[in-house]
Amino acid sequence: MSTKAQAEETRTYGGWRRARPLGMFGLGFGQTMVVLAAMTVALITVSVSLTALAVVGPVCLIVIVGNVAQWDGVSLAQALVQHFRWVAGSGRGRTSFRGGVMSAKEHAWQLPGVLAPTVLLSVDDGHGGTYGVVWHRRLRTMTVTLRCAAQSTWLADPEAATAWVSNWGGWLAGLGHVPIVRWVAVTVDTALDSGTRLADYITGRLAPDGPAAAVRVIQQLIAAAPQAAADVQTTVSITFEPAASPARPKTVPDCLAEVDRALPGLQDALAGCGLTVLGRATAAQIAGIVRHAFDPTSRGEVTRLLSAAPDAAAELLDWSNAGPVAAEEHTDRYEHDGATSVTWAWHEAPRQPVTHHVLARLLAPGEQPKRVTLLYRPMTAGQAAGEVERQVNAAQFRSAYRRARKLDPTARDIADHEQAAQAAREEALGAGVGLISLWVTTTVLDPAGLGRAVADVESRAETCKVRLRRLWRSQAAGFAVTLPAGICPPVLAQQWPN
Numbered sequence: 001m002s003t004k005a006q007a008e009e010t011r012t013y014g015g016w017r018r019a020r021p022l023g024m025f026g027l028g029f030g031q032t033m034v035v036l037a038a039m040t041v042a043l044i045t046v047s048v049s050l051t052a053l054a055v056v057g058p059v060c061l062i063v064i065v066g067n068v069a070q071w072d073g074v075s076l077a078q079a080l081v082q083h084f085r086w087v088a089g090s091g092r093g094r095t096s097f098r099g100g101v102m103s104a105k106e107h108a109w110q111l112p113g114v115l116a117p118t119v120l121l122s123v124d125d126g127h128g129g130t131y132g133v134v135w136h137r138r139l140r141t142m143t144v145t146l147r148c149a150a151q152s153t154w155l156a157d158p159e160a161a162t163a164w165v166s167n168w169g170g171w172l173a174g175l176g177h178v179p180i181v182r183w184v185a186v187t188v189d190t191a192l193d194s195g196t197r198l199a200d201y202i203t204g205r206l207a208p209d210g211p212a213a214a215v216r217v218i219q220q221l222i223a224a225a226p227q228a229a230a231d232v233q234t235t236v237s238i239t240f241e242p243a244a245s246p247a248r249p250k251t252v253p254d255c256l257a258e259v260d261r262a263l264p265g266l267q268d269a270l271a272g273c274g275l276t277v278l279g280r281a282t283a284a285q286i287a288g289i290v291r292h293a294f295d296p297t298s299r300g301e302v303t304r305l306l307s308a309a310p311d312a313a314a315e316l317l318d319w320s321n322a323g324p325v326a327a328e329e330h331t332d333r334y335e336h337d338g339a340t341s342v343t344w345a346w347h348e349a350p351r352q353p354v355t356h357h358v359l360a361r362l363l364a365p366g367e368q369p370k371r372v373t374l375l376y377r378p379m380t381a382g383q384a385a386g387e388v389e390r391q392v393n394a395a396q397f398r399s400a401y402r403r404a405r406k407l408d409p410t411a412r413d414i415a416d417h418e419q420a421a422q423a424a425r426e427e428a429l430g431a432g433v434g435l436i437s438l439w440v441t442t443t444v445l446d447p448a449g450l451g452r453a454v455a456d457v458e459s460r461a462e463t464c465k466v467r468l469r470r471l472w473r474s475q476a477a478g479f480a481v482t483l484p485a486g487i488c489p490p491v492l493a494q495q496w497p498n
Helices: 003-009 029-048 050-068 076-091 158-177 196-203 212-224 252-273 283-294 296-308 310-316 381-404 411-428 447-463 475-481
Strands: 096-098 118-124 130-136 141-150 181-193 229-240 275-280 326-329 334-336 339-348 370-378 434-444 467-470
Touching: 029 050, 050 076, 118 252, 118 283, 130 252, 130 275, 130 283, 141 252, 141 283, 158 181, 158 252, 158 370, 158 381, 158 434, 181 296, 196 212, 229 252, 229 275, 252 275, 283 296, 283 310, 296 310, 326 475, 334 475, 339 447, 339 475, 381 411, 434 447, 434 475, 447 467
Parallel strands: none
Antiparallel strands: 096 326, 118 130, 130 141, 141 229, 141 275, 181 229, 181 370, 326 334, 334 339, 339 434, 339 467, 370 434
């Protein structure tokens, strides 16, 4: 087959675009109103008194420059506000955490930062087992985590991969018809494994009275197995808002009943999306994931405890000891239990259509532990129609504004208008619309290796045709987003696919 024919058969996907509000100079509606108000005040002051302009003019100029001047998509005013909030929070000690026996405070055993309002519940699944639910008391949400095994798209037939992507798109679109689903997080957690997990698993299951020849063969296979491997854990965390249900549950048991009614259908539908659902994560398994995220050295011990002694794990792993003993947030990193983490957020999606394995390199294991979380918030049919209409109106406004100023449209503006119109057409035909974002956290035990780990993640993202922005002064919150606790930042996403 020729190269041209192969290229024609390669299926590509796209449809992402950055949500751009209605406003001038690339500003939002509110910022545009502030700039226009400052300009109006300056003009009125000129007509009244030049002396007053000397006082009012600099203030208006600062307001205008603070909103118009931008760096990497963030206005100068927003950057200054964030900086002052960081300075104020640091001065009050809000960037430091001491837990457990190191602190005598009332909330010493809570998790740090945005994880503090969460409670881990163990719920009966109705089949003789239990599963964990993270209850966020402030947001009134409940998150269930599904343990999954993803099938490799590199080894699958192109037709199968196409079907998986199509089913996944249908699954996401269907979330708009489940009113209590708030958002979904897909997390791929990777770390290097010492290679002893296979030996521990098999050795603990050898029959002591088994045939000697068979035992020797198994021992030889263990000895010949690779001593360096990767531990990959894939989870799908579904966050529910029971209060959005027509039943309007009031108590926690009633809320859990609403979650239990909606969960089976969503769980079963994932089977056609290239995922094998291994089951719902128990409370101990969720606590274990959080525990080894804060303390990577405990990963092997936690894994062995969960596999060899699940009853003991249920007693030893709970929410009170899942968090760090000590943590310190810096402007560019997050230090916790002898480890250092750096988190990025998705700043720009691929502008061009991409293949189904575009994120494969970013998700692949590296030298350091890493978590990649794709966060998706669905919109209902009514919300989707209103959102695409706003985006089309905003694109038309920018086009009309440039024509009024007799400016030639840029290639980006033309492409943005076409994408907005295309999204509106596809939404009218039944496609789902949602907000989407990507979060990446890498962790090192030796601070000297942090630069190398950061360079590795950023180079992988560049290969995947995505732009990541380091979360300056928001490292603790970004770290929490990549955990299976249902934490969602105030601004969920700045991208939305059709």
